[in-house]
Amino acid sequence: MNVARALQDIEVLDPEGRPQRLGKQWATRPAVLAFIRHFG
Amino acid sequence: LRDEALAEIRERGAELVIVGNGRPEHAADFRERQRIECPVLVDPELRAYKAAGLKRGVLNTIGPRTLRHGLRALRSGQFQGATQGDPWQQGGVFVIEPGNKVRFAYVSEEAGDHPDPADVVAALGDARGPGRGAKRGRARANR
Numbered sequence: 001m002n003v004a005r006a007l008q009d010i011e012v013l014d015p016e017g018r019p020q021r022l023g024k025q026w027a028t029r030p031a032v033l034a035f036i037r038h039f040g
Numbered sequence: 041l042r043d044e045a046l047a048e049i050r051e052r053g054a055e056l057v058i059v060g061n062g063r064p065e066h067a068a069d070f071r072e073r074q075r076i077e078c079p080v081l082v083d084p085e086l087r088a089y090k091a092a093g094l095k096r097g098v099l100n101t102i103g104p105r106t107l108r109h110g111l112r113a114l115r116s117g118q119f120q121g122a123t124q125g126d127p128w129q130q131g132g133v134f135v136i137e138p139g140n141k142v143r144f145a146y147v148s149e150e151a152g153d154h155p156d157p158a159d160v161v162a163a164l165g166d167a168r169g170p171g172r173g174a175k176r177g178r179a180r181a182n183r
Contacts, residue, residue: 005141006091012059012081015068016059022059022088025079026136030054030143030159035094037067039082 007033045157046078052164054135059083081161094131135163 008023025031049056056078060067067080083089133155135144144163146155 002136002140002142003092003145004136004142007088007134008140010083010088010091012083012088013064013067014079014081015064017064017068020081022162023140025055025057026138028138030052030090030135030137030164032049032054032147032164033057033059033134033136034048035059035089035092035133035166036060037140038133039070040058 045161048161049164052161054164059088059140060090061086061089082109090136092147133160135160175176 004023004026008021010022011019012022013019022033025033047057058067058070058076058078058080060070060080060082061084062082063084064082067082070076071080132147133144134142134146138143144155144160146160148154
């Protein structure tokens, strides 16, 4: 399974708490998607 | 250097997108502290982490302390070189193009395991075609 396809419909939250589809991030331009371990 | 790599990412028409585990206010705080303009998103239920195949154990064993090292390094401008505490020290990195094309995938096995930023940038160069010719020189200049 393509990881992008697996990720695209997952909803995450922006800093204001608004949900958004993760796939939106690479819909129009390439994205370097970096998963960090913890915000600290 | 951090700014250099970010600049190279954007030069290629791409954007750095940070996904963390936590609550939205953590992301807001992170952005503010880091003065980072790129999107910072949170995945409170770890759904994206799991879908990406990231190691659950990694998330559990890494605490705030390690990240603070990372943040300090980030602030001081170290981008690569430090084995611990650079901003690429994370659960994983993916370069994804429109159309769900995955150009680069890196899943960290343990703390301190991270991709070379030059490889990430090179994946963008490869993907975009015109960047291809510049890839080698850039990768070398980046070291």
